[in-house]
Amino acid sequence: MSALLFLIPIALLLGGVGLAAFVFALNSGQYEDLDGAAQRVLMDDDLEGDE
Amino acid sequence: MSAVSETTSLQGCPSALAPPEQSPAIDPTPHVRRANGEERLELAIFGAKCAACISKIEKAMLGLDGIVFARLNLSTGKLALRWREGAVDPREVTETLAGLGYRAAAFDPETLKSDADEEGRQLLRSLGVAGFALANVMLLSVSVWAGAGEMGAGVRALFHLVSALIAVPCALYAAKPFFNSATAALRARSANMDVPISLAVILSLSISIYEFLHGGEHTYFDAALMLLFFLLIGRYLDHRLRLKARTAARDLVALQSISVSRLTENGVLEPVLAREIQIGDRILLSPGDRAPVDGIIEDGLSDVDQSIINGESAPKQVAIGEKLYSGVLNLTSRLVMRAEKIADDSLVAELTRLVEAGEQSKSRYVRLADRAAALYVPIVHSLALLTFVGWLTLSDAGLRVAVVNAVAVLIITCPCALGLAAPAVQVVATGRLFKSGILVKSGDALERLSEVDLFVFDKTGTLTFGDMRLANSEKISGEVLQQAAQLARISRHPIAKGVVASVGPGLVSKDAVEEVNCGVSGIVDGKPARFGRREWVFELSDDTSAHHDPDETPPAAEAWFWREGASPVRFMFHDAPRNDAIETIEKLKAQGFGVELLSGDRREIVQRMAEIVGIKKWSSGLRPTDKTARLENLAADGVKSAMVGDGLNDAPSLAAAHASLSPGTAADASQATADFVYQGDGISPILEAHMVSRKARRRVLENFGFAALYNICAVPLAAFGFVTPLIAALAMSGSSMVVTLNAMRLARK
Numbered sequence: 001m002s003a004l005l006f007l008i009p010i011a012l013l014l015g016g017v018g019l020a021a022f023v024f025a026l027n028s029g030q031y032e033d034l035d036g037a038a039q040r041v042l043m044d045d046d047l048e049g050d051e
Numbered sequence: 052m053s054a055v056s057e058t059t060s061l062q063g064c065p066s067a068l069a070p071p072e073q074s075p076a077i078d079p080t081p082h083v084r085r086a087n088g089e090e091r092l093e094l095a096i097f098g099a100k101c102a103a104c105i106s107k108i109e110k111a112m113l114g115l116d117g118i119v120f121a122r123l124n125l126s127t128g129k130l131a132l133r134w135r136e137g138a139v140d141p142r143e144v145t146e147t148l149a150g151l152g153y154r155a156a157a158f159d160p161e162t163l164k165s166d167a168d169e170e171g172r173q174l175l176r177s178l179g180v181a182g183f184a185l186a187n188v189m190l191l192s193v194s195v196w197a198g199a200g201e202m203g204a205g206v207r208a209l210f211h212l213v214s215a216l217i218a219v220p221c222a223l224y225a226a227k228p229f230f231n232s233a234t235a236a237l238r239a240r241s242a243n244m245d246v247p248i249s250l251a252v253i254l255s256l257s258i259s260i261y262e263f264l265h266g267g268e269h270t271y272f273d274a275a276l277m278l279l280f281f282l283l284i285g286r287y288l289d290h291r292l293r294l295k296a297r298t299a300a301r302d303l304v305a306l307q308s309i310s311v312s313r314l315t316e317n318g319v320l321e322p323v324l325a326r327e328i329q330i331g332d333r334i335l336l337s338p339g340d341r342a343p344v345d346g347i348i349e350d351g352l353s354d355v356d357q358s359i360i361n362g363e364s365a366p367k368q369v370a371i372g373e374k375l376y377s378g379v380l381n382l383t384s385r386l387v388m389r390a391e392k393i394a395d396d397s398l399v400a401e402l403t404r405l406v407e408a409g410e411q412s413k414s415r416y417v418r419l420a421d422r423a424a425a426l427y428v429p430i431v432h433s434l435a436l437l438t439f440v441g442w443l444t445l446s447d448a449g450l451r452v453a454v455v456n457a458v459a460v461l462i463i464t465c466p467c468a469l470g471l472a473a474p475a476v477q478v479v480a481t482g483r484l485f486k487s488g489i490l491v492k493s494g495d496a497l498e499r500l501s502e503v504d505l506f507v508f509d510k511t512g513t514l515t516f517g518d519m520r521l522a523n524s525e526k527i528s529g530e531v532l533q534q535a536a537q538l539a540r541i542s543r544h545p546i547a548k549g550v551v552a553s554v555g556p557g558l559v560s561k562d563a564v565e566e567v568n569c570g571v572s573g574i575v576d577g578k579p580a581r582f583g584r585r586e587w588v589f590e591l592s593d594d595t596s597a598h599h600d601p602d603e604t605p606p607a608a609e610a611w612f613w614r615e616g617a618s619p620v621r622f623m624f625h626d627a628p629r630n631d632a633i634e635t636i637e638k639l640k641a642q643g644f645g646v647e648l649l650s651g652d653r654r655e656i657v658q659r660m661a662e663i664v665g666i667k668k669w670s671s672g673l674r675p676t677d678k679t680a681r682l683e684n685l686a687a688d689g690v691k692s693a694m695v696g697d698g699l700n701d702a703p704s705l706a707a708a709h710a711s712l713s714p715g716t717a718a719d720a721s722q723a724t725a726d727f728v729y730q731g732d733g734i735s736p737i738l739e740a741h742m743v744s745r746k747a748r749r750r751v752l753e754n755f756g757f758a759a760l761y762n763i764c765a766v767p768l769a770a771f772g773f774v775t776p777l778i779a780a781l782a783m784s785g786s787s788m789v790v791t792l793n794a795m796r797l798a799r800k
Contacts, residue, residue, distance in 0.1 A: 015186055033126045033127070043105065
C-alpha cells in the first residue's frame with residue numbers, strides 16, 4: 001500500500017501537466033483559428049525560401 | 052438586388068476561380084487605430100477558404116511596403132494588420148485585396164472591444180479543469196468500488212480525502228458558468244436549468260464531505276464532476292453555435308459601415324464614415340456606390356437600382372433635383388448628392404430599427420430545452436422533498452439517511468441528458484445543413500422553422516433571379532442577338548448583362564463605346580450600330596415603323612438595337628423565376644403549407660409572377676412596413692410564418708417572421724437578419740432546411756422522452772435508497788451517451 005504514497009502524487013502530477021498544457025494552449029490563442037491551423041500545414045512556401 | 056449579390060457570394064474561394072468579380076474597394080481610413088507609433092487595422096475578409104487564400108493574402112499584405120504584421124484568421128475571416136505610423140495608405144490595402152478578388156469590410160473600432168470570445172475560453176477552461184479532476188477522481192472512485200470488502204477503512208478514507216481535495220476546488224471552479232447563470236435567474240425570480248444543476252453540484256459535494264467526515268462508505272465527488280463535464284460539453288457546443296451566428300451578423304453589419312466620399316468646399320474628396328455626414332454635405336457617388344443618407348441629386352445623370360425601397364429590379368434613370376434614398380445603388384455614372392438627412396434619420400437607419408424591433412420580439416421565443424426545464428424543475432424538486440419527508444416520517448433510519456436519499460434523487464435526476472439533448476442534436480443538424488450549403492444562424496432557428504405553417508415569399512431575387520433576363524429572345528433572330536451582344540459585352544449595365552447571359556460568350560465589337568446613360572455604340576459586322584435607350588437609338592434611325600405590340604404585357608425594362616440598313620429591334624427584359632420555383636412551391640403546398648407572395652413591385656408584374664409560380668395569395672406595391680404589418684397580423688391570428696426574402700427592404704420582415712430564410716445572394720443586412728442563408732441558384736434548399744429542422748425537433752423530443760423515461764426508472768431507485776455512487780455514475784454517463792448517439796442519427800441522410 002505504500003506504493004500509493006507516490007503513485008497518487010504521480011497521477012495528479014501527470015494530470016496537472018496535461019491541464020497546464022491545455023490552459024497554456026488556450027491562453028496563447030491556439031484555439032482561436034482551428035480552421036486556419038488545419039490549412040496552414042499545407043502551405044509549403046517556406047521550403048522554397050530556404051533552398 | 053443583383054448588383055450586391057455578385058460580391059457577397061460565399062461560394063468558392065477566389066484563389067480557385069478565374070477572374071474575380073470586380074468589387075469597389077472600400078476606404079478603411081476612418082477605421083485605423085493608432086497606438087505606440089503603430090497603426091492597426093482589422094478587416095473582415097469574404098471568400099477566403101483555403102491555404103492558398105491565406106498565403107496569397109498574407110504575402111500580398113506583407114509585400115506592401117511598410118506592413119510589419121499580417122495574419123488572417125480563417126475561422127473568423129478576420130485579417131489583422133499592423134504597420135508603422137504613416138507607412139501605408141489604408142486604401143492601398145483594400146485595393147490590393149480587391150485586386151486579388153476578396154471583398155473586405157472594416158470594423159467600427161467600437162464593435163471590436165467585444166471581440167475576444169471570453170465566454171468561450173471560460174467554458175473551455177472549465178471543461179479542462181472538470182476533465183482533469185474527473186479523470187483523477189474516477190481513478191480513486193473505481194478503486195474504492197472495486198475494492199469493496201477488501202479495502203480497509205483507512206485506505207478508503209485516504210482515497211476519499213484525496214478525492215475531496217481534488218474535487219471540491221475543481222468542481223467549484225468548473226461550475227462557475229452554471230452558478231452565475233443560476234444566480235442571475237434566481238435574482239430575476241425565475242428558475243432555469245442551471246438552478247437544479249447548481250443545487251445538485253453543491254449538495255453532492257456537501258453530502259460527500261459530510262459522509263467522508265463521518266466515515267461513510269459512499270461519496271459522490273465523481274458524480275458531481277461527471278455532471279459538470281457532460282453539461283459543459285453541451286454548453287460549449289451551444290456557445291459555439293451562437294458565436295458563429297453572432298460573428299456572421301457582425302461581419303455583415305461591418306459591411307454597411309462603408310466609408311463615404313465627401314466633397315469639401317474646395318473640391319477635395321475626403322473619406323468619412325456615413326454617420327459623420329452632416330445635413331448639407333455634398334457626397335460623391337461613383338458607379339457601384341450606395342447612397343449613405345437620403346438626399347437630393349445636385350449633379351449628374353445616372354441609372355440607379357432602387358430595389359432596396361420597392362423591390363423593383365429594373366434600373367431607373369435619375370437626374371438633377373430628384374430625391375435619392377439611402378441604400379439606393381448607383382449603377383452607371385457619377386452623381387453628386389446633397390445630404391438632406393443624417394444617417395440616423397435616413398431610410399436605411401429606419402429599416403435597421405425595424406429589424407431590431409423584430410429581433411426583440413423573436414428573442415421572446417422560449418427554447419424547447421427551457422420549456423422542458425420549466426416543467427422539470429418543480430417536479431424534481433418536489434420529488435426530492437417528498438423523499439426527504441418520506442424517509443423522515445415513515446422510517447426510523449434518521450435524518451442522515453433521509454438527506455442522503457433526497458440528495459441522491461437530485462443528483463440522479465440532474466438534467467445531464469436534458470442539457471445535452473438539444474445542443475447535440477442542433478450541432479449535428481447544423482453540420483448536415485452546412486454540407487448542403489445552408490448556413491444556420493442559431494439552434495433555436497431550427498426549432499422555430501419546424502413550427503411554421505405558412506411560407507411567405509418576396510418576389511425579386513427570391514422567387515426570381517433578381518436580374519434582367521431577355522424575355523422575347525424567340526422573337527429576335529439569332530443574327531440580331533449576336534450583333535447586339537457584340538455591343539452589350541463591353542457594358543456592366545444590368546440590361547446589357549441580360550443580353551450577354553442569354554447569348555453566351557462571343558465576339559466583342561472592337562470600337563464599341565459606352566455612352567453613359569444612353570447605351571453602347573460601335574461598328575458591328577462592318578456597319579454602325581447602337582444598343583440602348585429608345586430615344587438615343589432612334590436618333591440615328593430614320594425608320595419610325597418600329598411599334599409596340601399593344602397586346603404585349605409591359606416588360607420590366609426594354610432596350611433597342613439598331614444597325615444601319617435595318618429597322619430597330621425591341622429587346623424586352625423581365626425578371627425570370629428561378630428554375631425550381633414552381634416545383635418547390637408545389638411541394639410546399641402538397642405538404643400542406645400556406646404560400647403567400649409579398650412584393651413591393653408593380654401590380655401587373657407581381658400578378659404575372661404569382662400566376663407563373665402558382666401562388667394564389669399575393670400583394671403588390673408593399674413598403675417594408677406593410678410587409679411587417681402583414682406578418683404581424685398573421686402572427687396575431689396565430690399563424691406562424693417563415694419569411695423568405697433577399698432585399699434590404701425585406702430585412703424588417705425577415706426579423707419579424709417566426710423564422711426566416713435568405714439566399715446567399717441577398718443584401719448583407721438581410722443575410723445578417725435571416726435565420727438561414729442558403730446557397731445555390733434555386734429555392735429548393737428551403738425544403739431541405741425545413742425537413743432537417745423537423746427531424747431535429749423530433750430527435751430533441753425523443754431525447755427529452757428518453758430523459759423522462761430514464762428518470763421514471765431512476766427516481767424510485769434513488770428515493771428508496773438503492774442508488775450507490777457506482778449506479779449513479781453508470782446511469783448518468785449511459786443516458787448522456789444514448790442522447791448523443793440518438794442525435795448522431797440525424798447526420799445520416
